[in-house]
Amino acid sequence: xxxxxxxxxxxxxxxxxxxxxxxxxxxxxxxxxxxxxxxxxxxxxxxxxxxxxxxxxxxxxxxxxxxxxxxxxxxxxxxxxxxxxxxxxxxxxxxxxxxxxxxxxxxxxxxxxxxxxxxxxxxxxxxxxxxxxxxxxxxxxxxxxxxxxxxxxxxxxxxxxxxxxxxxxxxxxxxxxxxxxxxxxxxxxxxxxxxxxxxxxxxxxxxxxxxxxxxxxxxxxxxxxxxxxxxxxxxxxxxxxxxxxxxxxxxxxxxxxxxxxxxxxxxxxxxxxxxxxxxxxxxxxxxxxxxxxxxxxxxxxxxxxxxxxxxxxxxxxxxxxxxxxxxxxxxxxxxxxxxxxxxxxxxxxxxxxxxxxxxxxxxxxxxxxxxxxxxxxxxxxxxxxxxxxxxxxxxxxxxxxxxxxxxxxxxxxxxxxxxxxxxxxxxxxxxxxxxxxxxxxxxxxxxxxxxxxxxxxxxxxxxxxxxxxxxxxxxxxxxxxxxxxxxxxxxxxxxxxxxxxxxxxxxxxxxxxxxx
Numbered sequence: 001x002x003x004x005x006x007x008x009x010x011x012x013x014x015x016x017x018x019x020x021x022x023x024x025x026x027x028x029x030x031x032x033x034x035x036x037x038x039x040x041x042x043x044x045x046x047x048x049x050x051x052x053x054x055x056x057x058x059x060x061x062x063x064x065x066x067x068x069x070x071x072x073x074x075x076x077x078x079x080x081x082x083x084x085x086x087x088x089x090x091x092x093x094x095x096x097x098x099x100x101x102x103x104x105x106x107x108x109x110x111x112x113x114x115x116x117x118x119x120x121x122x123x124x125x126x127x128x129x130x131x132x133x134x135x136x137x138x139x140x141x142x143x144x145x146x147x148x149x150x151x152x153x154x155x156x157x158x159x160x161x162x163x164x165x166x167x168x169x170x171x172x173x174x175x176x177x178x179x180x181x182x183x184x185x186x187x188x189x190x191x192x193x194x195x196x197x198x199x200x201x202x203x204x205x206x207x208x209x210x211x212x213x214x215x216x217x218x219x220x221x222x223x224x225x226x227x228x229x230x231x232x233x234x235x236x237x238x239x240x241x242x243x244x245x246x247x248x249x250x251x252x253x254x255x256x257x258x259x260x261x262x263x264x265x266x267x268x269x270x271x272x273x274x275x276x277x278x279x280x281x282x283x284x285x286x287x288x289x290x291x292x293x294x295x296x297x298x299x300x301x302x303x304x305x306x307x308x309x310x311x312x313x314x315x316x317x318x319x320x321x322x323x324x325x326x327x328x329x330x331x332x333x334x335x336x337x338x339x340x341x342x343x344x345x346x347x348x349x350x351x352x353x354x355x356x357x358x359x360x361x362x363x364x365x366x367x368x369x370x371x372x373x374x375x376x377x378x379x380x381x382x383x384x385x386x387x388x389x390x391x392x393x394x395x396x397x398x399x400x401x402x403x404x405x406x407x408x409x410x411x412x413x414x415x416x417x418x419x420x421x422x423x424x425x426x427x428x429x430x431x432x433x434x435x436x437x438x439x440x441x442x443x444x445x446x447x448x449x450x451x452x453x454x455x456x457x458x459x460x461x462x463x464x465x466x467x468x469x470x471x472x473x474x475x476x477x478x479x480x481x482x483x484x485x486x487x488x489x490x491x492x493x494x495x496x497x498x499x500x501x502x503x504x505x506x507x508x509x510x511x512x513x514x515x516x
Contacts, residue, residue, distance in 0.1 A: 049262025077154025141202030313364025
């Protein structure tokens, strides 16, 4: 009974929070696409390529600056909360902020001073230097925003991330960017608009944290002790993971810039963000998945952990599949819709990247579960294998195949790391998502996708064709899932939680649930 209550409460907490985070992510994506569309349509391909390279380099320095504290602080705060050790929670918060502040200022200086060398010796483009100098200023602000969000995340508070990261930052940037376009200012002013928006967001986030901290800080008991050392020892391997994942995410962009031209980089960076629309479900659920699973692990509730992990992996895949369907079936239409006809040449690249993101959702929360279990060194090993393969494949495939080769390299390396983590997680805790119902869902999804793809060219392509095709797929998909009894009682409990959240009720679904 206690196990059932724990699972129910955890599922409700994640479902409610994920619903709110999902709305935030959707707003973030909408505003992000508005920003990207403005950049693409009001810059040349070369300018957009240089901007992408500068943001990538700044992202690398920013990731190094966090020292893995973005994930580490969330895990430790939740872990200590599960053990009811309030002083250790406070020590974790203080240590994270101080370490992040010092490291980010140091890396900002390195990035700023080395911008000329990076621009001329790596990319043979001196113009990138000025852009990189400007974006380097944002590093301390981004790091403190990320650590602040991570702290609130450890307390299962999703609203801060939504308001600060998803809304405030993007609203500010889109407003400034629109102003620049309206006034017909230069490309440099577009870059400065980005920098100013980050600074404004960082200042507001800092004021909010001081005014409404998640934990009332006892400043007379602030200390740097073994918690600081332990936090660093476990977070630095996560820094290694973050760097390796960043390498995997951006190796294709950087190597395309090295082997090809900024125009090719610009084209690739229209397909990449569209494909990553498929990550919105995974990222929404994982926000509160981490603190909940970390608390369960601190109490050694592995059975509950396994059930929750399997349930949310299944739902992550089911909810991601319809997005994949539209992008994979109609890549030219999707690219033209967002970025115009001149970028439809990367439609095959988009399909490959979309398939990779679907695989990421299919394997679910392996990374986050290992993170919550404190297996940071294992995550480093997994990431090293995958990053090495990614670099090798990009080196081999980009010169002859361009953006298609970069996409194949990216998908292959990510798929390998997911398979490897699944095997290791199963060996460690007997945790995996592949229940009978999940295998049944996999089979249904694969067959349905094959049938629809085989007949997609039978229709004249238009927005109405896409909408009708999508709704027909969703209808048949939902019917097959229900009448094949692919949903169990845990799934139904989660549906009820979401129903209450959005104000509908379909209690008759319970009779169709699997009795596994």
